[in-house]
Amino acid sequence: MQISQRSFASAADEITVEVRPYKAHKIEPPSTTVTTNGEELLKFFKTMYQMRRMEIAADMLYKAKFIRGFCHLYDGQEAVLVGMEAAINWKDSIITSYRDHCTHIGRGGTMVQVMAELMGRQAGASKGMGGSMHMYHKAHNFYGGQGIVGAQIPVGAGLGFAHKYRKDGGVAFAMYGDGAANQGQKYEALNIAALWSLPVIFVCENNHYGMGTAEWRAAKSSSFYTRGDYSPGLKVDGMDVLAVKNAVAFAKKYALESGPIILEMDTYRYHGHSMSDPGSTYRTRDEISNMRQQRDPIEQVRKLLLDHKVVEAVELKKIEKALKKEVDQAVEEAKASPPPEDSMLWANIYKDTLGAHTRGLDSKIKVALR
């Protein structure tokens, strides 16, 4: 990211930034000149920092055994979601994989909902019934995290179909990783979406490792933006929130007019694939620390804010401190929420419970459920 030489002091003043060139497949790429302002940059900084701290808190809660089972963290990839949300609105729909904690935040969900869901509590995004991989926010068209690699992609094409059928002007974002990009169902979904010109944006978050396997070991072509064949694609610097915002705005316009487009976001996850993966057996520690030093999405925005004199460094430190406190409060609030009612075991399987009942550990106690 090159920064223009002019500098501003007012948050509302326009700031112009040159982003890295996009690589394009079967389409003329958007301009690399992106406009923003201090207010927007500050918002990006806050949201990304909040996401980062939330994932770090989840890591600690996991290690303290408050969170059990499966948990996939998003830190490092924040610019993708934050840039995306800056270019779209909540009438557009999103469906994603199991790495979904921050998607929930991006869609306007709360940290308490995320944290409580992680711990299986009533205040959780799916009432404590799903856990890490299952955040949902219906009011803002977030169709959730999915547990099966790639299974959300055809569903995303279906969301696009509904947008088109209803003529509501919305687009559907089907998000998946470089690992899932080799799943057969992705190509079935793309074919149908292209055939029927559905407003679907296939977002491949390429963090370069499908679990423990490097992209080039799993994919004959790891130029995922070209793998829509007949559908256009862009490769985007997914560590640069402004590059993402610009590309997503471009893609939304294209998708509404002409059908599906693939956005490959070149990004990086700092944590391992899941909590059972230390993340250091298949890549070097140098690679991770270089990424943190050179391309960290939050640090890039911090630099812009300081270079353009939108805020003082000390201001940002204060913001960080306040956000850390917010995260801590959310954790406490989530911990205070009770586990789901026993009756939830039988709820929501069918619309009605089909007369199901549960009983205690022996035959003498029987509890009818609502």
Add this chain to the structure above:
Amino acid sequence: MKDDSRAMLFGEDVVFGGVFRCSAGLLERFGKERVFNTPLSEQGIVGFAVGAAAMGYTPIAEIQFADYIYPAFDQIVNEAAKYRYRSGGAFNCGGLTIRTPYGAVGHGAHYHSQSPEAFFTHVPGIKVVMPSGPAEAKGLLLSAIRDPNPVVFFEAKMMYRTAVEEVPTGDYTIPLGKARLARPGTDITLVGWGQQMGVLERAASVVEQADGISCEVLDMRTLLPWDREAVEQSVNKTGRLLVSHEAPITSGFGAEIVAAITKRCFLRLEAPPVRICGYDTPFPLVYEPVYMPTEAKIVDAIQLTVKF
């Protein structure tokens, strides 16, 4: 893999040993031509394995969790299982073994806990094997790999980290299709497989001490084909039958056993056969302990059945 140069092992991240370290050290011993990682493509993994098996190889394919086997369902049901039949015996994929970890693990929730064995027992042409411990796993896995039919081999996920047992060294096989008498008894027959065996045996000890009830415990080992004779023989002796599995009760494999044994042993039964299984719910996150066919539920059912 030492004896069969055509044997190869592949799946997601198996080169590093896989999620549960099952294949640790195999790369070093057998090389990257025979031990290799695949993309995250379950349908592709099984399709590829079926093709290799049809060419006379012995593919040992891993699906990382049984919950991920559904994208490969078509390849297993329509390609692998029917290859021999639909080609009039010209082709087969008998060398194929699909290994996959199944079952509850304490906190796995919807997509890392399921027991999908019953789906596969509905498919003539494949075998379904579910070992109940480390030594059993070794003996049955070697038999599954050598069996001239495609085998789906479900490994008890909970036991990867909890089971401690002496395992026979060297070549060791256990025949497929034969049940194991885990505990002889006279009052009721308890039937299970996989990691549920430990629960059944503990329940048997509890009722023996508390009520003097003598349970005969059978480990099915193989669900397709299953050892009807062993269960029939036992139920003819005890007059009572309890089947237990983690999968939801409705259309679980317990239903098949109960139906077949009721017909075969009708006049010998002293009580209605009973099934203690998972509930008909998706596998729950925080309510796993409620969902599970626990020792206490089995003890209760044994007592009621014996008193019937």
